[in-house]
Amino acid sequence: MNQETKQKSVVFALLIATFLTAIEGTIVSTAMPKIVEDLGGSELYTWVISVYLLAIVISTPVFGKLADLFGRKIMFTIGVSIFLAGSMLSGLSQSMEQLVLFRLIQGIGAGALTTLPFTIIGDVFTFEMRAKMQGWMSSVWGIAGIAGPLAGGFIVDTVSWHWIFYMNLPFGIVSLFLLWTSLKENIEKKKRKIDYSGIFTFAVSITAFLYALTLLKEQNHVTGGILTLLIVAAVGISLFLWIESRVEEPMLPLSLFKIRFITISTIAGFLLGFILVAITFYIPLWVQGVTGLNATLSGVTMLPMSITWPLAAVLSGKLMAKTSIGRITVMGISVIAAGCLGLVLFNENTIVPLMMIVTAMIGFGFGLSLTAFTVAVQSSVEWKVRGAAMGTFNLMRNLGQSIGIAVSGLWLSDQLSGHVLEESLHTVFMILVVLALCAIVTAGMLLGEKGGQLSLN
The missing domain is CATH 4.10.860 (DNA Excision Repair, Uvrb; Chain A)
Structure with a gap:
C-alpha cells in the first residue's frame, strides 16, 4: 500500500459508508407501515426487506473478489454509486413493485459497503491497529441501531418516507469523495478474467x-x-x-479454506450469525408477546446490546496484543452462551432490567468474538486475496442469519402470545445454547494461535 494514503480521511469515509449500511435496515423497517399506507401492495411488505438482504448476500463475495482484481477504490466507487442510485429510485417509487425492484438495486450496492470497508482496513492498517478500527466500526453499528428507529420515525412523521432514501445521497457522495482523494493503491495493469x-x-x-x-x-x-x-x-x-x-480467477478461491484461521472463522461466523438474528427477532417478541409489555420497552430491552458490543470490540482490540485470538473468541462466545442460557431461564414475570442484563452480556460477547474473527480473516491473507477472504467471511455470517430466521421460525408457534409462545421461544433459546456451545468448540481450535503470527503489511 502506497504511503501517501491519508489514513484518517479513509477511516472517516469508511465510517460514513458503514453507517449508511447499518442504519438502512432499521430506518426502513420503521417507515414500512407508512410506505404501505401510501403505495398499497401489503402482500409485498416483507419483500421490500427480503430482496434487499438477498442482494447483499449475493453481491458481497462478488464485490470482494472484484476488489482483488481491479482494486478497492474503483469497486467501492461502483458499489456506492449503485447504492445511491437504488436509494434515489426507491425514494421516487410510485408502487410497491417499483420499490421492491429498486431495493434490489440498492442491495446490490450495499454488498460493497458491507465488505469493502473491512478489506480496506486490512490493507491500510497494521495488525495492531486493525482491531482498534473494528471497534470504531462496531460503534457505528451500535449508534445506527439506536438512531435508526428514532430517525425513521422522525422523518416519516415530520417530512415524508421518501426522505429516508434521499438522505443517503449527501452522505454517500462525501464518503466517495474522501475515499477517492485519500486512498492510494498501486494496481498491476494486466488483463483480468472475471468469473x-x-x-x-x-x-x-x-x-x-x-x-x-x-x-x-x-x-x-x-x-x-x-x-x-x-x-x-x-x-x-x-x-x-x-x-x-x-477457473483461473475464481470468485471464491477454494484455497482460502486451507488457511486454518479462515476456515474456523467462517464456520464460527455462520453459527454466530444464526444466534444473532434469532436474538434480534425473538427477544422483542418475548417482551411483547409473553411479558405483555409495549414495543417501546422491547426496544429498551435490546438497547444494552448496542452499547456493550462496541465497548467489547475496543477491548478485543487491546487484548489481541496480549493474548491469542483463540482465547479471546472462546471468552466472547462463552459470554454469549451464558446469555443464551439466561434466555432459557426467562419467564412471564421476568422484569425488564434482568432482560437488559442478558442482552448486555450477549452484546459484549459478540463484540469480543466477531471483532477477533474479523481481524483474523483480514490478517491471515495477503492483499491480492483479502477482498475474497472478507467477502467469504461476511457471506457465511449473512447466510447464518438467513438460515437462522427461517429454521428457528419452524419452532415458533402460530399463536404469538401467552404460554404457547413462551414454550416455543424456550425451545428456540435452548437451540441457541447448543449452537453457542458448538461455536465455542469451533473457536477452541484456535487456542494457542498467536495474533502476532498474522501481522501482515
Whole structure:
C-alpha cells in the first residue's frame, strides 16, 4: 500500500459508508407501515426487506473478489454509486413493485459497503491497529441501531418516507469523495478474467435457496415447490464449487479454506450469525408477546446490546496484543452462551432490567468474538486475496442469519402470545445454547494461535 494514503480521511469515509449500511435496515423497517399506507401492495411488505438482504448476500463475495482484481477504490466507487442510485429510485417509487425492484438495486450496492470497508482496513492498517478500527466500526453499528428507529420515525412523521432514501445521497457522495482523494493503491495493469460462470451459478443457487427458506418460514412445512428450489440450490452449489476449482480467477478461491484461521472463522461466523438474528427477532417478541409489555420497552430491552458490543470490540482490540485470538473468541462466545442460557431461564414475570442484563452480556460477547474473527480473516491473507477472504467471511455470517430466521421460525408457534409462545421461544433459546456451545468448540481450535503470527503489511 502506497504511503501517501491519508489514513484518517479513509477511516472517516469508511465510517460514513458503514453507517449508511447499518442504519438502512432499521430506518426502513420503521417507515414500512407508512410506505404501505401510501403505495398499497401489503402482500409485498416483507419483500421490500427480503430482496434487499438477498442482494447483499449475493453481491458481497462478488464485490470482494472484484476488489482483488481491479482494486478497492474503483469497486467501492461502483458499489456506492449503485447504492445511491437504488436509494434515489426507491425514494421516487410510485408502487410497491417499483420499490421492491429498486431495493434490489440498492442491495446490490450495499454488498460493497458491507465488505469493502473491512478489506480496506486490512490493507491500510497494521495488525495492531486493525482491531482498534473494528471497534470504531462496531460503534457505528451500535449508534445506527439506536438512531435508526428514532430517525425513521422522525422523518416519516415530520417530512415524508421518501426522505429516508434521499438522505443517503449527501452522505454517500462525501464518503466517495474522501475515499477517492485519500486512498492510494498501486494496481498491476494486466488483463483480468472475471468469473462470470461462477457469479451466475452462485446467484441462481443462493436465490433459490433463500427463496425456499422464505417459503418454508411462511408455510412451516416442506412443499413440492420448496423441495424443487432446494434441489436447484444443491445442484447449483455443486456446479459452482466445480467451476471454482477450475477457473483461473475464481470468485471464491477454494484455497482460502486451507488457511486454518479462515476456515474456523467462517464456520464460527455462520453459527454466530444464526444466534444473532434469532436474538434480534425473538427477544422483542418475548417482551411483547409473553411479558405483555409495549414495543417501546422491547426496544429498551435490546438497547444494552448496542452499547456493550462496541465497548467489547475496543477491548478485543487491546487484548489481541496480549493474548491469542483463540482465547479471546472462546471468552466472547462463552459470554454469549451464558446469555443464551439466561434466555432459557426467562419467564412471564421476568422484569425488564434482568432482560437488559442478558442482552448486555450477549452484546459484549459478540463484540469480543466477531471483532477477533474479523481481524483474523483480514490478517491471515495477503492483499491480492483479502477482498475474497472478507467477502467469504461476511457471506457465511449473512447466510447464518438467513438460515437462522427461517429454521428457528419452524419452532415458533402460530399463536404469538401467552404460554404457547413462551414454550416455543424456550425451545428456540435452548437451540441457541447448543449452537453457542458448538461455536465455542469451533473457536477452541484456535487456542494457542498467536495474533502476532498474522501481522501482515
